[in-house]
Amino acid sequence: MSRGAELGRRLRDRDRTAAPAVLNLVESRTPTDRREVDALLGAVGAEATGHVVGVTGPPGAGKSSLLSALLARWRELERSVAVLAVDPSSRRSGGALLGDRARIAVDPGDGDVFIRSTAAGETLGGLAPATRAAATALVAAFDLVVIETVGVGQSETDVAEVADTVVVVVQPGSGDVLQFLKAGIMEIPDVLVVTKADLGQIALRARRDLSAALRSLGARDVPVVAVSSLPPPSGIDELVSAIDAHRERVDLPACRLHARRRHALADFAAEHGERGLRALGGRRAAARWLEDQDAALDVASLTRALEARAAEAAR
Amino acid sequence: MSDAPHRLREPDRPWMMRTYSGHSSAQKSNELYRRNLAKGQTGLSIAFDLPTQTGYDADHELAAGEVGKVGVPVAHKGDMATLLDGIPLDEMNTSMTINATAAWLLALYIVTAEAGGVAEDRLQGTTQNDIIKEYLSRGTYAFPPAPSMRLIADMVAYTVEHVPKWNPINICSYHLQEAGATPVQEIAFSMANAIAVLDAVRDRVPAELMGRVFARISFFVNAGVRFVEEHAKLRAMAQLWEELGRDRYGVDDARHLRFRYGVQVNSLGLTEAQPENNVQRIVLEALAVTIGRSARARSVQLPAWNEALGLPRPWDQQWSLRIQQVLAYETDLLDYPDIFEGSNVMEGLVEELAEGARAEMAIVEEQGGAVEAVPYMKAQLVESHRERLRRIEAGEQTVVGQNRFTETEHSPLTDDAEGGILVVDAAVEAEQIAAVRAWRAERDQSAVDAALEDVARAAGSDENIMPATIAAARAGATTGEWAQTLRDAFGDYRAPTGVGEAVHVGGEELEEVREEVERVSEALGRRIKILVGKPGLDGHSNGAEQIAVRARDVGMDVLYEGIRLTPSQIAASALQEGVHVVGLSILSGSHRELIPKVIEELEAAGLGDVPVIVGGIIPEADAPALREAGVAAVYTPKDFDITRIMRDIVSLVAQRHGVSAAA
Numbered sequence: 001m002s003r004g005a006e007l008g009r010r011l012r013d014r015d016r017t018a019a020p021a022v023l024n025l026v027e028s029r030t031p032t033d034r035r036e037v038d039a040l041l042g043a044v045g046a047e048a049t050g051h052v053v054g055v056t057g058p059p060g061a062g063k064s065s066l067l068s069a070l071l072a073r074w075r076e077l078e079r080s081v082a083v084l085a086v087d088p089s090s091r092r093s094g095g096a097l098l099g100d101r102a103r104i105a106v107d108p109g110d111g112d113v114f115i116r117s118t119a120a121g122e123t124l125g126g127l128a129p130a131t132r133a134a135a136t137a138l139v140a141a142f143d144l145v146v147i148e149t150v151g152v153g154q155s156e157t158d159v160a161e162v163a164d165t166v167v168v169v170v171q172p173g174s175g176d177v178l179q180f181l182k183a184g185i186m187e188i189p190d191v192l193v194v195t196k197a198d199l200g201q202i203a204l205r206a207r208r209d210l211s212a213a214l215r216s217l218g219a220r221d222v223p224v225v226a227v228s229s230l231p232p233p234s235g236i237d238e239l240v241s242a243i244d245a246h247r248e249r250v251d252l253p254a255c256r257l258h259a260r261r262r263h264a265l266a267d268f269a270a271e272h273g274e275r276g277l278r279a280l281g282g283r284r285a286a287a288r289w290l291e292d293q294d295a296a297l298d299v300a301s302l303t304r305a306l307e308a309r310a311a312e313a314a315r
Numbered sequence: 316m317s318d319a320p321h322r323l324r325e326p327d328r329p330w331m332m333r334t335y336s337g338h339s340s341a342q343k344s345n346e347l348y349r350r351n352l353a354k355g356q357t358g359l360s361i362a363f364d365l366p367t368q369t370g371y372d373a374d375h376e377l378a379a380g381e382v383g384k385v386g387v388p389v390a391h392k393g394d395m396a397t398l399l400d401g402i403p404l405d406e407m408n409t410s411m412t413i414n415a416t417a418a419w420l421l422a423l424y425i426v427t428a429e430a431g432g433v434a435e436d437r438l439q440g441t442t443q444n445d446i447i448k449e450y451l452s453r454g455t456y457a458f459p460p461a462p463s464m465r466l467i468a469d470m471v472a473y474t475v476e477h478v479p480k481w482n483p484i485n486i487c488s489y490h491l492q493e494a495g496a497t498p499v500q501e502i503a504f505s506m507a508n509a510i511a512v513l514d515a516v517r518d519r520v521p522a523e524l525m526g527r528v529f530a531r532i533s534f535f536v537n538a539g540v541r542f543v544e545e546h547a548k549l550r551a552m553a554q555l556w557e558e559l560g561r562d563r564y565g566v567d568d569a570r571h572l573r574f575r576y577g578v579q580v581n582s583l584g585l586t587e588a589q590p591e592n593n594v595q596r597i598v599l600e601a602l603a604v605t606i607g608r609s610a611r612a613r614s615v616q617l618p619a620w621n622e623a624l625g626l627p628r629p630w631d632q633q634w635s636l637r638i639q640q641v642l643a644y645e646t647d648l649l650d651y652p653d654i655f656e657g658s659n660v661m662e663g664l665v666e667e668l669a670e671g672a673r674a675e676m677a678i679v680e681e682q683g684g685a686v687e688a689v690p691y692m693k694a695q696l697v698e699s700h701r702e703r704l705r706r707i708e709a710g711e712q713t714v715v716g717q718n719r720f721t722e723t724e725h726s727p728l729t730d731d732a733e734g735g736i737l738v739v740d741a742a743v744e745a746e747q748i749a750a751v752r753a754w755r756a757e758r759d760q761s762a763v764d765a766a767l768e769d770v771a772r773a774a775g776s777d778e779n780i781m782p783a784t785i786a787a788a789r790a791g792a793t794t795g796e797w798a799q800t801l802r803d804a805f806g807d808y809r810a811p812t813g814v815g816e817a818v819h820v821g822g823e824e825l826e827e828v829r830e831e832v833e834r835v836s837e838a839l840g841r842r843i844k845i846l847v848g849k850p851g852l853d854g855h856s857n858g859a860e861q862i863a864v865r866a867r868d869v870g871m872d873v874l875y876e877g878i879r880l881t882p883s884q885i886a887a888s889a890l891q892e893g894v895h896v897v898g899l900s901i902l903s904g905s906h907r908e909l910i911p912k913v914i915e916e917l918e919a920a921g922l923g924d925v926p927v928i929v930g931g932i933i934p935e936a937d938a939p940a941l942r943e944a945g946v947a948a949v950y951t952p953k954d955f956d957i958t959r960i961m962r963d964i965v966s967l968v969a970q971r972h973g974v975s976a977a978a
Contacts, residue, residue: 020893023891028840095866095869098872099874099877101888105807108888231804
């Protein structure tokens with residue numbers, strides 16, 4: 001069995017000790033390793049029952065503290081959790097400083113928690129291709145895979161392509177999310193969280209304003225949860241329930257199918273760039289074309305299909 | 316003496332002379348204190364070990380390797396009584412370098428005095444108690460900023476009434492300079508820090524006490540080797556302090572407005588190479604804080620010549636005390652009025668520094684004050700330190716014996732078996748663990764439980780924390796128990812690392828390494844990833860921060876999680892993050908215990924092939940043992956060329972992964 005397929009099999013068997021090697025593989029750019037990633041994703045299969053949750057929001061909103069509290073609660077409920085922390089630091093010199101995991105308190109001996117930091121892609125909060133592959137793979141072995149990104153606008157769009165549930169985190173008093181929602185710059189999240197509930201009135205008002213905005217946009221059933229990560233934390237149980245409830249509502253196979261297609265398109269775009277997309281008649285046309293493909297195809301097959309189509313168009 | 320205006324009628328009394336000391340155990344430290352006092356030292360300066368400073372008992376996981384190393388362990392009132400045995404507390408002036416757990420150590424001091432028949436209102440001394448600089452530089456914080464500021468305010472409010480001769484806080488600019496601050500930053504950030512404290516206290520004391528509160532705030536400053544400018548810095552601080560008292564807090568009594576400060580002179584500039592040169596540096600730095608009468612230090616403690624090598628021995632500390640005594644008793648320093656009065660140069664320098672500091676203070680104020688501006692100030696310090704190192708590497712700043720005049724004869728000072736430093740007996744830790752367990756077993760547990768419950772209650776209320784804390788000290792609670800009670804109430808905290816904001820630098824030198832990083836990364840399939848870790852309780856993170864920033868600048872992915880990590884945390888991070896190399900930094904002398912432990916944990920995690928490099932204050936004698944334990948390379952203060960370290964790291968990674976050497 002190839003290295004990738006073997007890792008895929010271990011994940012299917014819910015062997016979470018495979019996670020570090022899986023990440024090392026999906027982050028690798030050598031052609032051999034790229035083929036192994038295809039094998040990995042093929043072996044993992046499409047019917048994973050774990051839950052991919054995107055957590056995003058502006059810098060300083062309190063995502064890390066929230067995640068820390070959320071993780072503690074999930075562990076109490078005996079759920080295994082993988083966190084893919086996409087660090088906002090830029091890659092100007094090629095290198096990046098990653099330090100977010102320090103703010104998430106975990107027991108280092110706990111094998112049911114896995115945290116991996118990666119530098120963001122080209123855009124603020126944009127997902128690196130490796131993160132998509134990692135989420136797709138790890139969800140076979142972990143109950144929850146959390147993708148943490150930073151930003152407002154692009155970040156939740158990117159995350160929405162991969163995640164079953166998108167949680168947007170805002171802190172009271174910062175009007176940007178409210179404005180972005182109203183202006184339609186930002187897609188409506190599945191769950192909205194207002195942090196720093198310990199601030200009292202300001203937090204209550206923020207929650208009210210966001211609920212009103214969601215109502216006016218016709219998104220009545222998007223829950224707005226107020227949390228405080230300061231001891232004693234509050235609102236965490238409510239948030240866990242809200243995330244679970246969304247998972248119940250969502251059509252998981254459809255969601256995963258959508259994610260696979262977007263993943264293939266992102267891989268294709270990363271490899272062939274704008275020129276490649278033009279050959280497919282643009283990103284939208286390519287996305288539409290993917291909608292008509294066999295739902296059983298994995299990411300690698302979909303990417304190959306896009307490549308074949310682009311090559312044909314070029315001829 | 317004459318009546319001439321250029322002479323004093325009576326020579327001034329010398330400043331208070333201290334030696335920052337303490338190690339191993341309360342008993343051993345007590346012996347040392349008595350010897351030091353007999354040698355003419357006039358005040359006490361207690362160095363606590365890192366577990367005591369961060370609120371852990373000796374048997375806590377994080378205390379491993381640190382017990383009795385950089386100071387004395389004090390776990391309860393019994394330890395404090397042993398430590399102070401035979402020292403008259405009604406006469407002694409005691410400075411305690413204690414911050415996060417200051418309220419607790421003051422409580423132990425009060426209870427010990429009380430048991431010896433000395434009432435708290437007769438006690439004199441200082442608790443350092445400056446938490447903001449712990450976030451910025453020294454790293455021995457325990458609680459988040461808001462409750463930490465509240466503890467400080469509680470202590471100020473309590474001591475102003477009950478321990479009136481006590482300085483409840485020493486605003487430290489010292490550690491800012493150690494973290495790389497320029498003189499302007501040192502002035503501005505410490506003033507901003509004082510404002511944060513005074514603003515917090517203002518809410519907790521009656522308005523008419525504000526003058527007395529202001530008068531009780533003292534400073535703990537640094538002095539570098541550029542001693543003329545350093546002296547000007549102190550005059551500028553005095554000027555700004557008076558301004559602040561008048562304008563912001565409405566203080567008008569001249570006695571209350573006086574700028575009072577103690578000093579420990581610079582350690583950052585002390586070198587490992589040709590360590591005897593440090594003596595000259597220390598003398599000149601001592602001069603900076605004593606030369607001008609109108610800004611002379613109230614108390615002085617000097618580092619020892621060998622601090623870049625390891626922990627100083629009693630003889631090394633005696634040498635530093637003798638420097639002070641020569642200055643005070645042999646020279647004519649104390650015979651004259653202020654010798655800079657009317658000096659255009661001095662006035663110009665002072666004005667320049669004060670102007671710069673006002674501008675910097677305004678930026679901090681704009682951000683909402685020092686507490687809110689911690690990330691800003693931290694990033695500024697990392698940046699200044701980076702620039703300082705760059706200048707030394709480039710030869711733009713001369714460090715004699717290090718980057719210039721490096722030819723040297725062999726130094727006989729380091730010839731003894733230990734290499735001229737103090738080595739703490741490894742048995743100390745086990746003894747302290749046994750002792751604290753025995754203490755817990757023998758005391759009235761129900762009284763301790765009730766007292767700690769009351770501390771928790773006070774912490775959750777608006778009540779002053781001191782009375783409940785003193786009661787817990789009296790009942791026999793331990794340092795770890797008191798701190799854990801507050802950790803439960805306030806939550807844990809990790810300070811910002813400041814590295815994320817450091818500007819990117821270029822330069823030809825870096826470009827070369829960067830290309831090599833790209834080449835090796837390409838061959839590996841992913842970017843070289845390094846974990847920079849600080850195991851143990853040591854909070855001196857400058858070195859680790861500079862390594863992290865430089866590694867990023869040469870194109871590596873850098874995982875830096877800040878200070879205070881256990882070996883198992885480091886191993887878990889290394890595994891989950893898929894790093895190619897691990898860099899560890901330790902300055903507290905706990906490397907002998909902690910480094911092998913980290914390597915063990917890495918091996919247990921299946922990462923035996925990941926190379927480990929170590930940096931810090933590592934005595935030469937210890938290096939072979941570390942290599943034996945599996946360390947690939949050891950770097951000490953004499954390896955000041957960080958770019959060269961980067962080059963080493965890249966080739967180490969290449970070698971381990973079978974990537975061929977550069978063409």
